[in-house]
Amino acid sequence: LAHTYGGVELPRRFQVADTRARKRRTLKGFAKALSGANTFVNQVRLEINFGRDELEYLPREFSRLGLRERQKLAKMLSWGGLKSWGLDAFGVERLSSVMKFQKSKSQKFKSTLNCDLDDSGEDEYDDNFVESAKHGCPLVLIGWALLASPYSQLAMAKNVDDKDLIEVAYKAIKQRANTNKGNMAQRMMEDAKNDGGGDTKGDNIQEEGGKKGEKPDQAENTNPGKKVDDAWHGGYFLPDEFEVKPRNVCHFFRKVEKDYSPRSVNPYHNNIHAADVLQTTHALIQMGGEDMALAYTPLETYSIMLAAALHDVKHPGNNNNYEVNKMTDLSLMYNDVSVLENMHASRASYWLEGLDEKDKSKDAANESANIVLRDGGPSSGMLGSMTKEQRKALRASMIKSILSTDMSRHFSEVDKMRRHVEALEDDIVESGKGSTTASFLNRIGGQKHAKPKEKFLPFLLHMADISNPTKPSKVSLEWADAVYAEFFQQGDKEAAEDLPISPLCDRSTTNQPDSQLGFMNYVVKPAFLLLARMIPRTKEVVVRQLEENFEYWKNEQEKQKDEKE
Numbered sequence: 249l250a251h252t253y254g255g256v257e258l259p260r261r262f263q264v265a266d267t268r269a270r271k272r273r274t275l276k277g278f279a280k281a282l283s284g285a286n287t288f289v290n291q292v293r294l295e296i297n298f299g300r301d302e303l304e305y306l307p308r309e310f311s312r313l314g315l316r317e318r319q320k321l322a323k324m325l326s327w328g329g330l331k332s333w334g335l336d337a338f339g340v341e342r343l344s345s346v347m348k349f350q351k352s353k354s355q356k357f358k359s360t361l362n363c364d365l366d367d368s369g370e371d372e373y374d375d376n377f378v379e380s381a382k383h384g385c386p387l388v389l390i391g392w393a394l395l396a397s398p399y400s401q402l403a404m405a406k407n408v409d410d411k412d413l414i415e416v417a418y419k420a421i422k423q424r425a426n427t428n429k430g431n432m433a434q435r436m437m438e439d440a441k442n443d444g445g446g447d448t449k450g451d452n453i454q455e456e457g458g459k460k461g462e463k464p465d466q467a468e469n470t471n472p473g474k475k476v477d478d479a480w481h482g483g484y485f486l487p488d489e490f491e492v493k494p495r496n497v498c499h500f501f502r503k504v505e506k507d508y509s510p511r512s513v514n515p516y517h518n519n520i521h522a523a524d525v526l527q528t529t530h531a532l533i534q535m536g537g538e539d540m541a542l543a544y545t546p547l548e549t550y551s552i553m554l555a556a557a558l559h560d561v562k563h564p565g566n567n568n569n570y571e572v573n574k575m576t577d578l579s580l581m582y583n584d585v586s587v588l589e590n591m592h593a594s595r596a597s598y599w600l601e602g603l604d605e606k607d608k609s610k611d612a613a614n615e616s617a618n619i620v621l622r623d624g625g626p627s628s629g630m631l632g633s634m635t636k637e638q639r640k641a642l643r644a645s646m647i648k649s650i651l652s653t654d655m656s657r658h659f660s661e662v663d664k665m666r667r668h669v670e671a672l673e674d675d676i677v678e679s680g681k682g683s684t685t686a687s688f689l690n691r692i693g694g695q696k697h698a699k700p701k702e703k704f705l706p707f708l709l710h711m712a713d714i715s716n717p718t719k720p721s722k723v724s725l726e727w728a729d730a731v732y733a734e735f736f737q738q739g740d741k742e743a744a745e746d747l748p749i750s751p752l753c754d755r756s757t758t759n760q761p762d763s764q765l766g767f768m769n770y771v772v773k774p775a776f777l778l779l780a781r782m783i784p785r786t787k788e789v790v791v792r793q794l795e796e797n798f799e800y801w802k803n804e805q806e807k808q809k810d811e812k813e
Contacts, residue, residue, distance in 0.1 A: 303399040303436055303487060306407055307392055307498040309344055309385040315408065317343045322404040325393035326413055327420070327482050330527060331534040333789050334720045337524035341384035341511075383510055386523035391501040391557055394530055395550075396494035398483030399436075403494075420482025432488045480534075480541060484553075489546045490632035500630050504599055507561050515733035517563035522556075524727075528712035529556040535785040539689035543701065547634075551642045552705040554630070555649035556712060558596035563588065566738045568656070569750040573742075586654045593650040597643055600630060645705075652706035653713050662775050665707050668700035669781050688782040704782070711779055717768045718776065718794040725800075732760055761805040768798050 310318060321343050323329055393400045398420040405413035418440070424433035486492045508519040529552060533540055564571075571579040571587045582590040631639050652661065672691050692701040716727035732752075739753030752758050773794060780787035 302493055302495060303432055304403045304406065305396075305399075305494040305498070306403045307388060309388050309498075309502075310404065311407060312346065313344065318404070319408045319410070321389065322401075322408045322410055322413060325389060325404060326401055327398060327416065330390075330393060330397075331531055333528075333531050333718075333793070334723070335527055335531070336720075336723050337386050337390070337520050337527060338723065338726055340386040340389060340523065341520050344384035344386060344389055345382040346384075385502075385505060385519075387505040387508065387519045387526070387557065388498060388501040390523045390527050391504075392494065392498050394526065394553060395484065395486050395492065395497045398485070399432075399487060399494055401483070416482065423481045424483075424485055424488060429485075429488055432491075433485070484546070484549065486546070486550060486632075490550070490634055492630060492632040496629055500599070501557070504558060504561060507595065507599070509563065509565060511730070514563060514565040515737065516727075516730040517560050517565060517734065521730075522558075522560055525559060525709070525712045525715075526553065526556040528715050529553065529709055532708050532712060532779075532783065532786070535783050535789070536689055537785075539687055540783075543689045543692055544705065547638055547642060548645065548705060551645040552649055552709055554600065554642075555596070555646045555706075556709055558599065558646070559592055559650045559653050559709065559713065560588075561592050561595045561599070563592070565734060566741070567750060568654075570738055570742060570747070573747045573750075574745070586651055586656070589651050589654045592653075593647045596646060596650060600643060600646070649706040649709050652710050655714075658710070658714075658771060658775070661703075661707065661710065662778060665700070665703060666778055668697075668703065669778065672697060672700060673781070687784075708779075711775060714772055714775070715790070717764065717772050717797055718790045719797075720793060721797055721800060724797050728760070728764060732758070732763075759808070761801045761808060764801045765798065765805060768794065768801070773798075 310321065313321070321340065324335060324340060324343075329335060393404075398417045401413065402417035402421065404410075405417055421433045421436055425437045486497075487494065505519050505522075508514075508522055509517070511518045511520060533549065533552075536543075568579075568587045568589075570576075572584045576587075578591055579587050581587075631642070634642065669688060672688050675697070676687075676691060688700075691697060692704065716731070717724055719727065735750075735753045735758070736755040739749045739755060742749045742753065752763055773791070776786060776791050776794060780791060
């Protein structure tokens with residue numbers, strides 16, 4: 249269209265030299281050009297945002313979808329929805345899926361995911377080597393929904409005109425505006441008042457566990473020992489805490505999501521897994537309630553959320569065993585020790601620091617008012633207005649948490665955490681406090697129990713990473729199929745390269761029900777029972793579902809035995 253109507257000379261890769269071939273491609277070419285032109289115009293409109301307040305920024309990954317999809321996602325990614333143990337990351341991926349174009353399998357797979365407009369512009373274009381596929385952006389959407397909460401929830405709710413969700417989000421923002429750390433929230437409420445009616449928005453929201461109009465601490469509580477469910481009051485408020493802009497959260501996660509392989513390449517360690525672990529980590533944090541909110545600072549919570557999103561970034565689709573046996577560059581670089589985890593941590597640091605620097609370079613050219621030094625002040629990246637000390641602490645914590653996801657350390661780390669829990673439980677008994685007023689989370693910290701506090705969030709991330717067998721049955725089964733598909737993919741590669749086939753990776757000998765039952769019984773269940781001593785709610789929600797799933801695989805095992813007989 250640009251060439252025909254705009255007088256623009258097309259690059260050679262888009263031209264057709266043969267007149268006869270040009271005629272054959274006229275209809276196909278026009279259809280593609282028309283579709284591309286419409287997409288381009290819509291994306292430009294979305295980028296402009298037509299004066300939308302920065303805090304109500306709505307990413308194109310959401311706004312380009314149909315109304316039905318947006319309505320479902322607005323509910324799934326609401327503050328209440330994100331706390332759900334049953335949230336389906338596969339469902340988020342499917343709802344956010346749009347057609348994308350990539351190199352065919354006959355070409356080297358250069359770009360993994362495209363949650364953004366293609367900005368390379370240098371690849372050779374050939375219809376024979378282009379194929380289409382539907383890809384969603386679960387990491388962008390879940391990452392934005394969490395790290396820009398509750399402003400992300402308000403933006404979605406307004407977009408689909410869901411009055412209940414709008415009221416919930418305004419209630420949270422209004423509560424924050426009344427604190428001394430609610431600069432952004434105060435600005436938004438002032439804008440709402442200037443628009444008219446803003447002073448009453450959110451006043452009638454029904455709190456969890458309370459009656460309409462009651463504040464959380466006034467709500468009826470049938471369990472006197474139970475803490476307020478939503479200690480975060482509806483969101484993490486990172487734009488207020490660190491001046492992290494929602495727009496930059498989305499930009500960050502777009503780049504990170506591209507660094508994960510799609511499901512078609514890595515059946516398990518892909519962008520959906522990253523999004524799932526991020527949401528699961530959040531759900532576990534929320535189960536900790538007020539004790540969790542008081543035990544950890546916003547910086548520590550932010551760090552573990554970033555670690556969850558980045559913990560498997562650029563995963564090659566094989567495990568450490570393969571890297572070591574193959575003597576890959578990575579295994580040589582990291583001396584055969586936590587090879588992939590070290591790579592993920594390094595890559596995570598690159599994105600956190602490198603991308604932040606690139607963003608500030610763009611701001612230097614376009615928004616001179618936002619130029620800052622690295623020792624604090626307003627910033628356009630994921631590090632926001634953090635001081636040098638905060639940035640250093642954030643990165644150190646993130647690296648430590650990512651390294652904790654190495655499965656070879658599972659039993660030793662669980663054993664260490666068990667000793668910490670037992671010491672704290674003894675301390676609670678000795679202090680004479682009953683279980684209704686004392687818990688693991690409100691006792692950690694200080695000089696006496698500094699170590700368990702330091703280790704707990706990385707442990708929580710590890711638990712989220714192995715949580716697939718504890719999810720609702722349908723979701724858990726989909727994850728089980730995905731992980732064995734990737735195992736067998738690795739086993740096939742090891743056999744072809746004359747390497748020892750890693751455990752569980754031989755499709756001819758691995759029995760899925762037996763393997764699942766062993767993993768659940770000896771790895772997952774003991775670890776989550778230990779977690780239940782620290783976060784009691786996990787026993788009634790997580791362990792109960794694990795036991796249901798265990799029965800399913802036990803029945804599958806029995807069916808296999810009957811079939812053999």
